[in-house]
Amino acid sequence: MAPAGQDDEAPSWTIPTTQLVTIEYPGYIHPTSKALDCALSSLSPRMGPLAGTASARQALEHLSMLLDRGARIVECHLLSQEPDDTDLYRHPILGDIVPSQDLVVRIRRKVWKRSDQDVYRKQYMLELVGSCSHAVRFRRMADFAYRPDPPSGSTEHPAMSLHRALMTFDVQFLRSYRFEPERELYEVCENGTPISNLAMIPPPFFSRQELPFPYGYRQNPTSSLQTVSHASTSKRSRRTARKGESSTEQPADLEDTAVTRYINRARWRNLAPIAIKFSDSGPVPHAPDPSIAAMPLSEKQTMQLQKLREQWSKRPIWSRLALLNQFSESEARALIQAKELFALVAYTFADGPWRDALVQFGYDPRTDRQSRFYQRIHMRGKTPRRPTTRGLFKSEYGTSSDTRRSQIRSAGIMRSPTHEFDGKMVSFHTSTFQLCDITALSIVPLIHVDGPSQLLLTPDITTGWYAPHAWEAIRSAISSSFHALLNASTNDERPQEDVGSSSEDYSHDEDDDDEDMNT
Template sequence: MGSPPWAADPAPASRLPATNLLTIEYPGYIRDTSDSLDRALVSLSPVAGPRVDAASSAYALAHLTSLLERGGRVVECRLPSGSGVPDAMDLYKHPILGDVTPSDHVVVRVHRQVWKRMVNGQEERRKHYRIEVLGASSTCIRFRRMADYAFRPEMPAHASEHPTMKLHKILEEMDVAAMHAHRFMPEQEDYYDGQGAQRRSNLAMIPPPFFNRQELPFYYGYRQNPTSSLQTVTFASTSKRSRRTARKGDADLLDAGNDHAEVTRYLNRARWRNMAPVAVKFTEDGPVPTEPDAMLAQMALSERQLAYLERLKKHLSERPVWSRLSLLNQFSVADARALVQTKELFALVAYTFADGPWRDALVRFGYDPRQDMASRFFQRIHLRGKAPRAPTTRGAFKAEYGQASASGKAAPAVGDAQARPATHLFDGQHSTFSTSTFQLCDITAPVLLPLIHAEGPSDLRSAPDITTGWYSMSAWEAIRSSVSKSFHALLSEAGPHKTSEEAIESSEGSGAGDSSEEDE
């Protein structure tokens, strides 16, 4: 296969001149005459106002040269009127702003010649073009901003001089006597001419320096977080907050019933996700989580955190389901505070339920309380009631972590090395103000134990229920009612009782029923 016919005819090569040029993208028409070019250069002159006559093309070129030497970035263009004659009324025609930008263009000149000849009595034209390279342009002045509105005063009837122009001249010359003597003409509502068809303005005030100049969008230099990138994830793996912040282009995929839909959003690759324990719904079928999230398992832990992790695993091996409070109470005050600050340790050893009788409880990986009837002792019971706040405490944090010294940093941290109080236990005799949620295995009141350990066919179910768990409705209501009466009796008296039976009997005698319900 031979070479193409044009391969032997290379393109002509020429050397680029070393001349450095300045190019201007002029926002108007320029004819191929010297007068038109001169008027275009005059419009780039910085001279304005009453000194319009001083503007010239030479002065404009000198101004542009000085502007480039100073590193200026803005050039004003005052387009002349249609007639080309300077008019004082064009004073409020604001200039168009241009930007001085770097450029790497090549400036060429196009020569056109038209050959004419007569052939058989007909005129034949032939055009010939020739391109001449003048040099490279390193700087370009371009006018791409939106032009401002123009205001041209109209001479009022029976007036020798426009009042707006007169006031402008007085202020420009700083004539104090003329300022005192100036009077505004009375406002007239003659907005139409004599024929009543043409509108006119009788504004006698100086217009603002700018009406509505729309600049180019400001470049803030915004850069996306280098560790964030667009990633496509499934709808089921995103939280409610993530779904609200999803991109608008994927809003049609945000269907609550379609967990397999995909959304595209920015994700921070350097952030450890899923730091909270995996939440499982009670009604979900399938196996429970057996290990932590793969990404979370790669997190580097300190020696102290590894020690906490081993202690958490030990407690979960002894008891598969813990409430967060009961698990924290197995540590000292200082250790519990450290665990709260590193909550990802809980996600490394347990998962949790989002609803049902074991809601918010920490469950050991691989253990499913829905398959083991013995897990009924780990069910939670929540009592609603406003506990009286002790006047010497500052809230739940102090009740949880012990008293703090008020003497500043110099005072020792009293109680940090001590064990936390067993606030997760309910014995029916001592009031507990810091919590109103208990697990059945943590209720030690003798009067309540027979109800909790009941095993009759009318007390238990063959399959757990989302409300009552492994207990029947009647058995669960009996447990909850008894615990609630004892609990609220302790809150009302705010002191230890002799026996749980007396607390229940006093509640029944006073008619103080359980006004609280299980928080589903």
């Protein structure tokens, strides 16, 4: 509280009636009269190549006229650092005249310093000058500035001269101007270096964006700054790890380099098995990716993983469809939902005769001739159009009056062996088979051929271990039988299908395994 006898009210000031206009100038101004005049001159509308046309007085008169007319836009022509630059191609910065209710305060500072001591004494004096009725704000972004080079052999291009006359309202030049014939000399050599001679006039403006875009960027809440080694975050190290290779090729100077970067703790992890190419040299993967191997598994997933590993005691290579058909409907559906389990027991080939097949860790089919029985063969053909969503739902789950299908699914019986081809029945949704799953009596002898004339010394990316003519014989036999059964099934079901279904071609560019995984 204020002492007794003193007024505890704040001092009151009388606001002068002077009306002022404040200018938020888009640049630094030195506290000199020359700098102030130069800054005000840039607001003059007559800024151009004619010397002496722009002045501080004209700028103030122009601002007064804009306020009287109620205008809202002011142009600021920033001066160039080059004395010969006419600023014809320098677009002005646009400012806005907005109403304001601010107060203008003049602050004066006095400093005293004793000659024998480094002691400063400062005194500040405030003076209320008046109120601000309008403010000129330059909040828009400046456009790009570009000055074209004159063409070779002349000081200025005729089109640029016309542009200059239009900008400066040179009537005499416009009356005497004539278009010269184009020489079509668009490139010249100066000092042995070819340069452009187009003399392109810049556009009226480069950018349509005047105000900064509000990105509203916010850091991902699940990301945090972590210090990790360079080797664990580089793309090359992650790529070699996915292939099962070692990171010995990493430069020695980067192995121990620590970097700090944002790491997304909830990022999506690649749960697919390690994929290698048929042409890759070196040992095949012997263990899953460390990031997947370290993932915790539930008790149910541990049991599923054990059942998966038991299947590799039967054969070293499985297609996804053949592997899923070894389980019941409920077990197969659970395996599809836990895709990381496949990456814990096998790796895959990205191309070649065993493409997309699940191969046991440590087993290289490129070095074992017995692996030819696990090669995949893919058929193409026509199939009836698939039912609509409602029809597909009914075919899978039945209706209220026909629930036999849903009861069978809940009973947990084994899936039908759709991965096998016996030459008697065919499935519309399966077009990829492994040779060991083909049991047709007319095709089995072609698969089990032997001898140097039928097999290769090293596998081929297209035919595998088989010679080209032996592989073509297998493909022709399977294709003939497959399409014969497919056409017969199509003819039997045609009266029950839509008329337009016969004209729709289908081509399985992906394995049936992937389609089964998505069902």
